[in-house]
Amino acid sequence: MSARLSPALTRVRALLADALSPTRLDTLDRLIALGLPTPRDDAFRYTNLRLLDRRDLAPAAAGSNTTTTLPADLPIGADRLVFLNGHFDVALSRLPATLRVETAPRTTCDAGSISAVDRIRLLNTALSGTHTTVVVPRNTQVSLDLIALSTAGCGYPSLTFQVESGAQLHVIEQHTGADEVESLTAAVIDFELQDGAIADHTLLQVAGNRAVVIGDVRAHVGRDATYRHRSAALGAQLSRFDVTVHLNAAGASTALSGLFLADSTREHHLRTLIHHAAPDCPSDQLYRGVASGRGRGSYDGKVIVDAGANGTNSAQSSKNLLLSPDASIETRPQLEINAHAVKCSHGATTGSLDENMLFYLLSRGLDRDTARAVLTYAFLGDVLKGFTPAIRAFVEARALGRLPAADRIREFVA
Amino acid sequence: MTQIQRGDLVLDIKNLVANVAGRNILKGLDLTVRAGEVHAIMGPNGAGKSTLAQILAGRPDYEIKSGTVTYLDEDLLALAPEERARRGVFLGFQYPVEIPGVNNVYLLKAALNARRRQAGLQEVDAFEFMAIIREKMKLMKMDESFLKRGVNEGFSGGEKKRNEILQMTVLEPTLAILDETDSGLDIDALKVVSTGVNSLRQDDRAIILVTHYQRLLDYIVPDYVHVLAGGRIVRSGDRTLALELEERGYDWLVEGSSAA
Numbered sequence: 001m002s003a004r005l006s007p008a009l010t011r012v013r014a015l016l017a018d019a020l021s022p023t024r025l026d027t028l029d030r031l032i033a034l035g036l037p038t039p040r041d042d043a044f045r046y047t048n049l050r051l052l053d054r055r056d057l058a059p060a061a062a063g064s065n066t067t068t069t070l071p072a073d074l075p076i077g078a079d080r081l082v083f084l085n086g087h088f089d090v091a092l093s094r095l096p097a098t099l100r101v102e103t104a105p106r107t108t109c110d111a112g113s114i115s116a117v118d119r120i121r122l123l124n125t126a127l128s129g130t131h132t133t134v135v136v137p138r139n140t141q142v143s144l145d146l147i148a149l150s151t152a153g154c155g156y157p158s159l160t161f162q163v164e165s166g167a168q169l170h171v172i173e174q175h176t177g178a179d180e181v182e183s184l185t186a187a188v189i190d191f192e193l194q195d196g197a198i199a200d201h202t203l204l205q206v207a208g209n210r211a212v213v214i215g216d217v218r219a220h221v222g223r224d225a226t227y228r229h230r231s232a233a234l235g236a237q238l239s240r241f242d243v244t245v246h247l248n249a250a251g252a253s254t255a256l257s258g259l260f261l262a263d264s265t266r267e268h269h270l271r272t273l274i275h276h277a278a279p280d281c282p283s284d285q286l287y288r289g290v291a292s293g294r295g296r297g298s299y300d301g302k303v304i305v306d307a308g309a310n311g312t313n314s315a316q317s318s319k320n321l322l323l324s325p326d327a328s329i330e331t332r333p334q335l336e337i338n339a340h341a342v343k344c345s346h347g348a349t350t351g352s353l354d355e356n357m358l359f360y361l362l363s364r365g366l367d368r369d370t371a372r373a374v375l376t377y378a379f380l381g382d383v384l385k386g387f388t389p390a391i392r393a394f395v396e397a398r399a400l401g402r403l404p405a406a407d408r409i410r411e412f413v414a
Numbered sequence: 415m416t417q418i419q420r421g422d423l424v425l426d427i428k429n430l431v432a433n434v435a436g437r438n439i440l441k442g443l444d445l446t447v448r449a450g451e452v453h454a455i456m457g458p459n460g461a462g463k464s465t466l467a468q469i470l471a472g473r474p475d476y477e478i479k480s481g482t483v484t485y486l487d488e489d490l491l492a493l494a495p496e497e498r499a500r501r502g503v504f505l506g507f508q509y510p511v512e513i514p515g516v517n518n519v520y521l522l523k524a525a526l527n528a529r530r531r532q533a534g535l536q537e538v539d540a541f542e543f544m545a546i547i548r549e550k551m552k553l554m555k556m557d558e559s560f561l562k563r564g565v566n567e568g569f570s571g572g573e574k575k576r577n578e579i580l581q582m583t584v585l586e587p588t589l590a591i592l593d594e595t596d597s598g599l600d601i602d603a604l605k606v607v608s609t610g611v612n613s614l615r616q617d618d619r620a621i622i623l624v625t626h627y628q629r630l631l632d633y634i635v636p637d638y639v640h641v642l643a644g645g646r647i648v649r650s651g652d653r654t655l656a657l658e659l660e661e662r663g664y665d666w667l668v669e670g671s672s673a674a
């Protein structure tokens with residue numbers, strides 16, 4: 001194994017050697033032996049975490065002070081779970097009575113073979129204080145916001161949603177923080193969906209400009225259960241999300257959609273893995289990425305259909321738009337089919353604005369900046385339509401702010 | 415802005431030579447169009463008719479080798495496409511492009527206001543605009559559902575052409591260039607489109623119709639008919655020339671021009 005020495009890991013070990021429990025120290029040592037993922041690991045081929053080398057990875061202290069408030073412009077509902085710098089914060093949270101919330105000390109990661117993404121889990125396990133489990137009881141419905149607020153240093157939220165059979169969970173996860181804070185969030189969020197359960201998961205990454213946000217989302221979907229996921233990555237210096245969905249029993253389904261906007265020197269990386277392990281499961285993916293300036297992005301999407309997962313119906317579309325010669329977006333759609341009688345379509349494209357469309361708009365008198373912004377915005381339309389009106393308005397306001405001629409294009413979009 | 419009078423020079427093309435992808439398409443084209451006139455341009459496939467239309471609208475893919483194009487005393491070739499549009503040049507595309515997700519109505523409102531700003535007029539608000547567009551849609555016999563759709567998104571071939579003419583009637587251009595607006599239209603749509611075009615036939619405007627079919631000219635009677643072949647206007651006449659072409663085709667003219 002060609003482990004690359006991570007200076008940041010070595011530093012944090014020296015710093016926390018006396019503070020960490022033996023099991024967590026052991027986990028940290030395993031990670032140090034393996035190293036943080038690098039582009040030499042296939043799953044991280046497009047994501048370079050080198051900028052973490054210079055950072056201090058020690059977890060921020062728990063607890064809020066009286067001045068800690070949630071950003072006013074977030075679309076926040078009545079109930080919420082707040083993680084302040086990675087720690088579940090009871091004072092800022094407000095939980096519906098139906099929900100069971102348990103926090104427990106973090107246990108170690110399962111042994112066995114450790115993938116590159118698992119190493120993010122190791123990091124989270126070693127440095128996160130507690131693990132929170134949220135149970136949505138049978139046949140109940142819960143809507144809540146999950147807010148990861150960074151005001152200092154590093155946070156390692158760790159959370160499992162257990163959605164019992166027939167229950168429904170709507171959760172809006174939001175990563176946010178001030179632009180001045182050089183923060184790191186490495187979040188691990190699992191969804192366990194029992195038969196007939198529904199989880200509707202919206203993920204908004206609007207972190208501060210110097211933040212690094214890494215998320216490892218895994219959903220285990222039971223019989224006739226549904227995991228829906230919509231994301232918008234707009235903030236941070238670098239964000240990376242892994243979304244893994246296991247369709248474990250017949251009739252399980254998933255729909256993933258998302259957009260990112262990598263302007264200036266921002267990076268947004270996305271990796272999805274949909275594992276069809278049972279027959280008659282539909283899966284759908286719709287992703288749109290935009291990079292401008294020297295922004296970078298990637299979409300690495302894999303669908304695996306196991307032997308016996310007959311009747312699989314899987315669609316994948318990733319379209320990406322480059323607005324400047326120095327911007328780049330890499331894509332890799334992958335399909336691995338081991339079953340018969342499956343319907344799979346997959347594809348990913350990267351291109352620049354359509355010259356014919358651009359000329360058409362110019363020929364109607366629109367100036368070039370407006371025309372480009374209108375087309376960029378329209379490009380995101382299919383994904384924007386999938387958000388609820390309130391979230392859409394929030395994403396549009398944030399996304400438009402990043403596009404030239406923002407004020408002039410709003411009304412154009414059908 | 416001074417008022418344009420019937421007979422004023424709107425477009426003056428002199429000895430225009432243009433290449434596309436390194437190939438010479440226009441080979442010294444001359445054309446003069448005055449206010450109040452309708453000119454029909456006919457000619458064989460690949461002759462350069464759309465090339466001419468796109469050059470007038472300012473498409474960047476064409477390389478102008480020599481010649482001049484004057485539009486209302488200005489050097490048209492020096493203006494960006496959007497500047498031309500705002501000064502009243504309108505191209506009805508042979509193949510209107512679909513722009514999913516960009517709302518038809520808002521594009522048109524922005525286009526109209528860009529033109530009005532240029533002319534020193536006050537912009538219209540959403541309310542005033544809806545009144546304008548409803549009236550024009552009635553003229554074009556278009557369903558209100560088109561208002562909500564993306565630009566040409568999922569429109570049939572005929573609907574796209576109708577939409578081009580709708581845009582034209584709203585924008586009220588000084589020079590309208592309609593590239594094969596009649597192709598793909600059924601008989602009823604042809605009449606509707608002709609009504610739209612004729613509604614713009616006024617002393618202070620000029621219209622260039624590119625067409626393959628004499629039939630359109632029964633509805634929009636041109637003042638002049640030109641034959642564009644081999645990158646030049648090889649013959650000009652009145653509407654009887656179109657009838658003659660219908661009978662004789664282009665061979666007699668094309669051969670004549672290459673011999674000349």
Ligand SMILES: Nc1ncnc2c1ncn2[C@@H]1O[C@H](COP(=O)(O)OP(=O)(O)OP(=O)(O)O)[C@@H](O)[C@H]1O
Pocket residue numbers: 434435439457458459460461462463464465466475508
């Ligand atoms: N972008 C381009 N690249 C290469 N060749 C081109 C391009 N655009 C036009 N041409 C060529 O220029 C010539 C003139 O084309 P143009 O579209 O102007 O013809 P047209 O007279 O409008 O024909 P039609 O009646 O079929 O519409 C054709 O041979 C065409 O293939």
Ligand SMILES: [Mg+2]
Pocket residue numbers: 463464465508593594
């Ligand atoms: Mg043509």
